[in-house]
Structure formats: structure tokens, C-alpha cells
Amino acid sequence: MPELPEVETVRRDLVRHIVGKTITGLVLSQTKVVRGKRDVFEQALISHRITSVDRIGKLLILSVDGTYQKLLVHLKMTGQLIYRANGTVIAGGHSLTKQSLDDLPNKHTRAVVHFADGGRLFFNDMRLFAYIEFVSPERMEQVRAGYGVEPGTAGFTKQAFATVFHKRTTSVKAILLNQSLIAGVGNIYADEACFRAGIRPMRRANQLTEKEIGLLYRAVDDVIKLGIEKRGTTFNHFVDGDGNSGGFLPFLKVYGRTGKPCKRCHAIIKKTVCAGRGTHYCSKCQK
DNA sequence: GAGAGTGTTGTAAC
DNA sequence: GGTTACAACACTCT
Numbered sequence: 001m002p003e004l005p006e007v008e009t010v011r012r013d014l015v016r017h018i019v020g021k022t023i024t025g026l027v028l029s030q031t032k033v034v035r036g037k038r039d040v041f042e043q044a045l046i047s048h049r050i051t052s053v054d055r056i057g058k059l060l061i062l063s064v065d066g067t068y069q070k071l072l073v074h075l076k077m078t079g080q081l082i083y084r085a086n087g088t089v090i091a092g093g094h095s096l097t098k099q100s101l102d103d104l105p106n107k108h109t110r111a112v113v114h115f116a117d118g119g120r121l122f123f124n125d126m127r128l129f130a131y132i133e134f135v136s137p138e139r140m141e142q143v144r145a146g147y148g149v150e151p152g153t154a155g156f157t158k159q160a161f162a163t164v165f166h167k168r169t170t171s172v173k174a175i176l177l178n179q180s181l182i183a184g185v186g187n188i189y190a191d192e193a194c195f196r197a198g199i200r201p202m203r204r205a206n207q208l209t210e211k212e213i214g215l216l217y218r219a220v221d222d223v224i225k226l227g228i229e230k231r232g233t234t235f236n237h238f239v240d241g242d243g244n245s246g247g248f249l250p251f252l253k254v255y256g257r258t259g260k261p262c263k264r265c266h267a268i269i270k271k272t273v274c275a276g277r278g279t280h281y282c283s284k285c286q287k
Numbered sequence: 288g289a290g291a292g293t294g295t296t297g298t299a300a301c
Numbered sequence: 302g303g304t305t306a307c308a309a310c311a312c313t314c315t
Contacts, residue, residue, distance in 0.1 A: 003294070058295080076295050078311085108311090127310045129295065170304060179296075187294055234294075255294095276306070278292080 002075045004151065004184030005227030006234065006246065007058045010081055014053045014060075017083045018121060022049045023064075025114035033110040033125060035133035044069060044134055045113070057147050057183030061140075069134045072143070073123075078108075079130030085119035150183040151224040161217040165205040172208065173201035174275035176220070185220060188255045189227060191280045193219040195254045200286045202274045226251060254280040 002010070023045045028034060034041060044067050054061040060081075062071040073081065084104060104122050105112060111123040111132070123132065135143065149160045164181045165172075175181055176190040185193070194201045196219035199212055208216070226248070227233065233248030253263050258271040258280060267284035 006294090074295085076309095077293075078295095125310095126312065127293090127295095129309065168303080174304080177295090277294090 002058060002079070002232070002234075003186030003189050003227070004058060004224055005189070005230075005248065006232035007055055007060060007075065007184075008228050009232045009246070010075075011053050011055045011060055013083065014062075014081065014121075017085070017119070018050050018115065019053060020049065020051075021119065022047065022116040023113055024116050025112075027112045027114070028110070029105070029112075030110035030128070032128055033123065033131055035131050040134065045071075056144060057150060057179055058186070059143070059147075067134075068137050070137075070140050072131075072133045072135055074131055075125070076127070076129035076131075078126040080108075080122070080124040082122040082124065083119060084122065085117070146180055147183040148179065148181040151185070151221050152228070156221065158214060158217050161220075162210070162213045165208055165213055168205040170205055171201060171274055172199060172203045172205055172216070173277070173279055175205050176201075177275055177277070182220070184224065187277050187279075188233065188252070189220075189223050191255045192251075192253060193223045195219075195282060195286060196223060198286055200281055200283075201279045202272070254282060256280070 024047070026042055026045055028038060028041075031038060044064060048067070049065045050062055051065050052063040054063070058074065060073040060075075062073065064071060073079075075081070082104065104120075104124075106124070108124045108126045109122050110125050110128075110130075113121040113123070115121070123130075148164065149155045149157075161182070164175060168175060172194060173190055176185045176193065177187065191201060193216060197212065197216040199208065199216055230247035230251065232246035233252065234246055254269050257269045260269050261267070262269055262282040262285055265282065265284045267282055269280055270283055271278060271280050273279060
């Protein structure tokens with residue numbers, strides 16, 4: 001689930017609450033989420049301090065003092081990072097109700113990081129797709145190079161965005177979801193951006209006019225910015241750092257609104273499969 | 288109760 | 302190489 005705005009929301013919460021703190025313990029209850037050797041993890045983390053939390057697309061990057069290696073955290077569909085200090089939930093994730101958040105660790109807790117001040121960081125993941133991994137500086141650069149232009153960064157220019165669409169025969173939706181071309185956009189924001197631009201997600205990329213590409217560029221930038229501002233959205237039981245739902249839900253125009261009237265023209269919102277994903281659109285507003 | 292669907296992405300096959 | 306289909310897994314919804 002977590003797309004760029006949700007991961008950015010978690011990142012900001014982690015910056016506020018774990019940067020500068022020293023790790024005193026690591027408990028792994030599910031080794032599958034850890035890529036690499038367990039003792040390497042413990043050695044690199046325990047007695048060391050978190051120095052920064054960064055992000056590329058949907059990937060979180062934690063820096064730890066005493067090593068040049070970076071700790072990558074990818075939440076995939078259902079991963080969560082929840083910080084709790086003094087019995088209070090501070091940083092959030094996805095698909096937990098307030099009630100179950102009060103009861104951590106729970107059955108989906110895969111790892112717990114303990115800090116010197118008594119705080120704990122819970123790594124939860126229902127479907128076991130998420131992972132954490134230490135990577136060398138060389139590998140880090142490889143990973144970084146694998147990501148395309150990212151909304152909200154200096155590299156996200158109209159020119160760079162347009163280039164991605166030229167000469168590609170696949171759907172607009174597949175382009176938006178392809179992290180190596182455009183970083184951070186997932187299924188929800190892809191549908192929402194297409195709606196805002198008035199473009200059907202199943203259109204062929206190389207058949208968009210320059211004007212349409214311009215509209216889509218602006219739409220992607222706007223929808224991601226608004227998503228971050230509203231601290232993300234989630235379909236089920238998303239909670240942010242304060243245990244509240246992400247604020248973007250009321251702003252969704254098409255995603256999850258199958259069969260409901262379009263908020264702009266009142267035509268019925270349709271759903272199909274495009275690029276292998278559930279895809280929502282208004283057949284009247286989007287051409 | 289069975290089967291389809293779910294926000295991601297790496298891999299294999301065409 | 303570009304593009305598409307699917308598996309990884311556990312849960313919810315129909």
C-alpha cells in the first residue's frame with residue numbers, strides 16, 4: 001500500500017522520533033523480513049546511533065553511525081514502522097486499527113528495535129513482502145540508479161517527465177507505476193493523477209499529445225504534494241504518527257469509487273484492469 | 288466455505 | 302530492449 005506520500009509521512013515521523021537515538025537491542029521474530037545475516041544486523045545496529053532517515057520513492061534509507069552501510073526498509077504492500085515511547089504510539093504505518101495498535105507487539109510484528117531511552121520501533125508486516133536490508137555504498141548507488149525521476153525533487157522536470165512517455169507503447173498507467181521511470185507513484189495516486197489530467201489510464205503512452213503530457217505532469221506533482229500534505233491515505237485502517245487516519249481519503253476522486261457518481265460530472269466511475277492492477281476512471285471526464 | 292481481490296515489485300517468458 | 306504475467310503471502314470481501 002504505502003506510496004510516496006505515506007512513506008514520506010512515516011519518514012518524517014521517524015526523523016522526529018528516532019534520529020539521534022542509540023539502539024540497544026534487536027528482536028527478530030520472523031527472519032524472512034531480514035535480508036542478510038542476522039549477526040551482521042545485530043553487530044551493525046546494537047550500540048549504534050541512527051543518524052538520518054531518507055527516502056527514494058517508496059524506499060526508506062536509514063543511516064547508522066559506525067558504518068558506511070545503509071539500512072534499507074521497504075514496506076511493500078502491508079509493512080509498517082510504528083514507534084512507541086512511554087506507551088504512546090508516535091509513528092505509524094498501515095492497516096492496523098487503533099485497538100490493535102494499543103497491543104504491540106502483535107501477530108504481525110516481525111522485528112522490534114529497542115532504543116536507549118526505552119522507545120521501541122515495531123516493524124510489522126502481514127503479508128511478509130516487506131524487507132529490511134543492509135547495503136554497501138556501492139549497492140546503495142546501484143539501487144539509487146534504478147529509480148526514475150521523483151515528484152517533489154529538482155529532477156522532476158516537465159522535460160524529464162515527457163521523455164519517459166515518448167516512444168513507449170505501453171499504457172500510461174504502466175509508465176506511472178514503473179519505479180525505474182517515475183519513482184514513488186503507486187496504484188492509488190496513478191489513478192488519481194490520470195483523473196486530474198483527464199486521461200484514461202489505459203491510453204498508450206506514445207499517443208499522448210504534448211499538452212496531455214503537460215497536464216499529467218502537473219497532475220502527478222499536485223496529487224503527490226497534496227497526499228504528503230494530508231499525511232497520506234489508505235484504504236483500510238491507515239494510521240499516521242498520532243494514531244489518526246491519513247487525511248487524503250476525502251480527496252480521492254476515482255480510486256475505490258467504482259459504481260459511484262463522478263464528483264465532477266456525475267457519470268458512474270468505472271473499474272477495469274490495466275497494467276495488471278485494479279484501475280478506476282470516469283469515462284466522461286477522461287479521454 | 289470457496290474463490291477472487293488487495294496498496295508492490297522482482298523475475299521469467301514472450 | 303520493451304512489455305506482460307505471475308509469484309511471493311495472509312488477510313478480507315463476495
